[in-house]
Amino acid sequence: MQPRFHQKVAVVIGGNSGIGLASARAFALEGARVVVTGRDRATLARAAASLGEGALAVPCDVTRLGEIDALMGEIRKQHGRIDVLFVNAGVGAFIPVEAVTEADWDRLMAVNLKGVFFTVQKALPLMSSGAAIVLNASIGARKGIPTGSVYAASKAGVRALGRNFAAELVGRGIRVNVVSPGPVETPIIGRTAGLTPEAIPRLREQMVANTPMRRMGEPAEVARAARFLASEEASFVTGVDLLVDGGAASF
Numbered sequence: 001m002q003p004r005f006h007q008k009v010a011v012v013i014g015g016n017s018g019i020g021l022a023s024a025r026a027f028a029l030e031g032a033r034v035v036v037t038g039r040d041r042a043t044l045a046r047a048a049a050s051l052g053e054g055a056l057a058v059p060c061d062v063t064r065l066g067e068i069d070a071l072m073g074e075i076r077k078q079h080g081r082i083d084v085l086f087v088n089a090g091v092g093a094f095i096p097v098e099a100v101t102e103a104d105w106d107r108l109m110a111v112n113l114k115g116v117f118f119t120v121q122k123a124l125p126l127m128s129s130g131a132a133i134v135l136n137a138s139i140g141a142r143k144g145i146p147t148g149s150v151y152a153a154s155k156a157g158v159r160a161l162g163r164n165f166a167a168e169l170v171g172r173g174i175r176v177n178v179v180s181p182g183p184v185e186t187p188i189i190g191r192t193a194g195l196t197p198e199a200i201p202r203l204r205e206q207m208v209a210n211t212p213m214r215r216m217g218e219p220a221e222v223a224r225a226a227r228f229l230a231s232e233e234a235s236f237v238t239g240v241d242l243l244v245d246g247g248a249a250s251f
């Protein structure tokens with residue numbers, strides 16, 4: 001039997017770290033020809049090497065529309081199409097309302113929301129009936145978390161994009177779904193705006209305490225959910241938000 005993604009072109013935006021890298025591995029394991037993106041060239045090169053022959057790594061900052069155009073041009077040249085698009089790149093912030101600057105707001109929205117919108121827009125010419133898009137949001141979109149307002153707003157926007165893209169693309173045979181992780185152990189925690197290194201262990205404890213399964217998730221657990229949504233197994237699934245959160249947003 002052929003693997004589920006045999007010969008499929010799977011593009012993972014933000015595929016050089018954390019959930020994105022685990023997802024690229026998950027797609028590659030099932031036969032996909034994987035394209036990973038991100039800004040950091042060193043981690044991109046390592047990711048491509050670890051993903052095996054045929055994996056393509058393309059530097060792309062999603063806040064720069066010209067770089068998204070160049071990425072899509074490269075994919076067109078190498079593969080001619082996209083079967084699976086996992087729009088996963090994102091950045092975090094835990095900043096009290098009074099301390100949020102315009103620059104904080106703009107940076108978060110530029111990566112987490114504008115970047116998602118224009119990545120999908122610019123990928124569409126390469127996608128046709130049978131293709132699938134998965135967006136990475138967060139349970140932050142549906143919870144009230146002190147200092148989480150800007151991040152939550154950006155991710156609520158991603159959830160809304162998922163629903164609206166799904167409605168607009170259903171007639172073209174393209175499914176669009178959202179995956180919403182709870183707390184997952186990845187490098188994001190060390191890169192989150194507003195978090196000092198000393199605050200990280202306490203935050204981790206709080207996140208575990210607020211999760212009914214009493215642990216952080218693993219990147220591979222989100223990757224498997226994203227892969228399911230992108231696969232033929234989910235052929236009648238579009239517009240949903242699949243929580244992968246150990247119960248954190250539900251009870």
Ligand SMILES: NC(=O)c1ccc[n+]([C@@H]2O[C@H](COP(=O)([O-])OP(=O)(O)OC[C@H]3O[C@@H](n4cnc5c(N)ncnc54)[C@H](OP(=O)(O)O)[C@@H]3O)[C@@H](O)[C@H]2O)c1
Nearest residue numbers: 014017018019038039040061062089090138183184186188
């Ligand atoms: N970990 C969690 O607890 C958690 C929970 C809910 C949702 N999420 C979401 O899951 C997604 C992946 O996060 P992660 O936890 O795996 O964190 P991560 O390891 O920090 O990965 C973030 C990815 O986004 C890329 N990225 C960041 N800014 C970018 C930009 N301007 N242009 C292009 N790529 C950019 C990074 O690559 P470069 O740095 O090389 O650009 C990296 O590949 C994010 O959308 C995040 O909001 C995570």
